[in-house]
Amino acid sequence: MGRQFPFSSSILLQALIVVTISCCSFNIVVEGVIGVNWGRQTSHRLIPSTVVDLLLQNGIHHLKVFSVSDNVLEAFGGGDIAITVTLPNESLKNIMSSEAAERWLQHRIRRHRFNNINISSVYVGNQPFSTFYHTDTYNNAVDTLKYIQEAIYTNGFENIVATTAHFTDVLKPGIMKPSEADFRPDLKKRMVDFVSILNTSNAPFVMDIFPIHFVAQHKWDMEFCFLDNKSNFSIEDNGHVYTNVFEFVYDSFVVALTKAGAPNVRVMVGQIGWPTDGYPGANVSNAERFFREFIPFVKSTKGTPLRPGISIDAYIHSLVDENRGRINLGAFQRHWGVYLPNGKPKYKIDFSGGHRDMYPTTAKGVVFMPNRWCVFKGDKTNLTKVENQVRRACAEADCTSLLPGGSCSQLTFDQNVSYAFNRYFQMNSQYITNGAVVILRTWRPW
Numbered sequence: 001m002g003r004q005f006p007f008s009s010s011i012l013l014q015a016l017i018v019v020t021i022s023c024c025s026f027n028i029v030v031e032g033v034i035g036v037n038w039g040r041q042t043s044h045r046l047i048p049s050t051v052v053d054l055l056l057q058n059g060i061h062h063l064k065v066f067s068v069s070d071n072v073l074e075a076f077g078g079g080d081i082a083i084t085v086t087l088p089n090e091s092l093k094n095i096m097s098s099e100a101a102e103r104w105l106q107h108r109i110r111r112h113r114f115n116n117i118n119i120s121s122v123y124v125g126n127q128p129f130s131t132f133y134h135t136d137t138y139n140n141a142v143d144t145l146k147y148i149q150e151a152i153y154t155n156g157f158e159n160i161v162a163t164t165a166h167f168t169d170v171l172k173p174g175i176m177k178p179s180e181a182d183f184r185p186d187l188k189k190r191m192v193d194f195v196s197i198l199n200t201s202n203a204p205f206v207m208d209i210f211p212i213h214f215v216a217q218h219k220w221d222m223e224f225c226f227l228d229n230k231s232n233f234s235i236e237d238n239g240h241v242y243t244n245v246f247e248f249v250y251d252s253f254v255v256a257l258t259k260a261g262a263p264n265v266r267v268m269v270g271q272i273g274w275p276t277d278g279y280p281g282a283n284v285s286n287a288e289r290f291f292r293e294f295i296p297f298v299k300s301t302k303g304t305p306l307r308p309g310i311s312i313d314a315y316i317h318s319l320v321d322e323n324r325g326r327i328n329l330g331a332f333q334r335h336w337g338v339y340l341p342n343g344k345p346k347y348k349i350d351f352s353g354g355h356r357d358m359y360p361t362t363a364k365g366v367v368f369m370p371n372r373w374c375v376f377k378g379d380k381t382n383l384t385k386v387e388n389q390v391r392r393a394c395a396e397a398d399c400t401s402l403l404p405g406g407s408c409s410q411l412t413f414d415q416n417v418s419y420a421f422n423r424y425f426q427m428n429s430q431y432i433t434n435g436a437v438v439i440l441r442t443w444r445p446w
């Protein structure tokens, strides 16, 4: 980009960066960790024991779930998968004292720990300060973090870390260089308090990055998302050259943390991924391309311009598509999965970062419904009725692939209707009420 910025603005920052680098170069470098997020906002779910098997088959030993659901955690009794659990946003307000935090820990965590379930971190809410996701932000998160952290110490659970994840919108909008980064002015004080708790407990600051969305917001070339350095577009900042959005965002957070008084706080990536539908460029070939370079990058301990040689832990978002997920940012949010909800991989990905050209393991033991689907009869004598029924079907089922930019956005009206009813039919486990304007077909592929 041709934009120039005053040279003088970041002399102090440069000084801080030099200190950071020289102090961190004494750290022992370990390979970055690749974990996976398992969101469960789906009409049909893989059972937890299937997921345990799937993760282990793929050599994944770190999982994040967005709840503290007992029936999920109980499947992880072997202890060889480290689990991050999430205190739901809505529960933050219930943990406003040491006693409440203590009760929560006793009730939700202690029992599982005794059963050898390796709960390694607790997130207090999920992106509580994001404005994209909520109309009101969860202001209590800082206090809740403090109380939970204290309860972890008093219970002797020092090997559990408490933190939460932050979306990129906690940064001041419109930054064109990492050195310009800072937390949003309305959040600054809260962030200073937040990172000071992380600093004293040695918990990581967690950032969630959606490259395709970030680049679109900045109207940058999509090539800038990929780490294979094919982008003609790069950003220069104090002698550092950014050739991809990941390093740009990561270092922007490092700068913001430095300005918040915590230059050395650990940093990790809580969500990063590539959707396969519902957005221009959201497709399987781009997802493959993204991860083909991203995972080896994380594993390489190459680090970023501001944190060279520092390993990066990153959780891939997400294990499966979520047909009931929120779509406030766009239709693509239901298409994050490396896997379809039935446990079949959508694209090739080598979780080990070894550049192997391979599909990940398919989930075992999944019971499939019969091969049959709904097709519109074509009766449009009462078009209003058809349209109303389609609307009702799509209010419950996931029709995001029909939306502009989606993989089925080119369908005809009749095909749209079939698609909508079929999604509804499958979502309801092929149960159908009478009087619907569809017929049922059994699949005969030969």
Ligand SMILES: *[C@@H]1O[C@H](CO)[C@@H](O)[C@H](O)[C@H]1NC(C)=O
Pocket: 079, 080, 081, 082, 118, 120
């Ligand atoms: C739990 O996971 C952590 C983080 O990976 C690991 O260091 C620890 O050894 C695991 N504990 C057990 C009992 O497997």
Ligand SMILES: *[C@@H]1O[C@H](CO)[C@@H](O)[C@H](O)[C@H]1NC(C)=O
Pocket: 066, 086, 088, 089, 090, 125, 126, 127, 133, 134, 326
């Ligand atoms: C709280 O976090 C969840 C994810 O765990 C997110 O889906 C939800 O939108 C957030 N809650 C609210 C009220 O925004």
Ligand SMILES: *[C@@H]1O[C@H](CO)[C@@H](O)[C@H](O)[C@H]1NC(C)=O
Pocket: 195, 196, 197, 199, 200, 260, 261, 262
């Ligand atoms: C972070 O920790 C370091 C040393 O442990 C300390 O010097 C620094 O003041 C702390 N920063 C904050 C913001 O608490």
Ligand SMILES: *[C@@H]1O[C@H](CO)[C@@H](O)[C@H](O)[C@H]1NC(C)=O
Pocket: 229, 234, 241, 243
């Ligand atoms: C990426 O390309 C730029 C030139 O566009 C070059 O300066 C840089 O060294 C390359 N980086 C890597 C990692 O290959």
Ligand SMILES: *[C@@H]1O[C@H](CO)[C@@H](O)[C@H](O)[C@H]1NC(C)=O
Pocket: 223, 230, 231, 232
């Ligand atoms: C980069 O620039 C070169 C030369 O201008 C051009 O041939 C190439 O197509 C560009 N690549 C991309 C990905 O835009």
Ligand SMILES: *[C@@H]1O[C@H](CO)[C@@H](O)[C@H](O)[C@H]1NC(C)=O
Pocket: 222, 280, 281, 282, 283, 284, 285, 286
């Ligand atoms: C995926 O999107 C890219 C544009 O980013 C396009 O060039 C490519 O053909 C698409 N691939 C598929 C399989 O649709």
Ligand SMILES: *[C@@H]1O[C@H](CO)[C@@H](O)[C@H](O)[C@H]1NC(C)=O
Pocket: 382, 384, 385, 388
């Ligand atoms: C068409 O269907 C709508 C909604 O079901 C109904 O209200 C309306 O009376 C119907 N119109 C005719 C002409 O049957």
Ligand SMILES: *[C@@H]1O[C@H](CO)[C@@H](O)[C@H](O)[C@H]1NC(C)=O
Pocket: 402, 403, 404, 411, 412, 413, 416
């Ligand atoms: C099909 O449905 C989508 C989503 O509602 C809509 O955008 C599109 O215009 C429809 N196509 C036709 C031909 O009606």
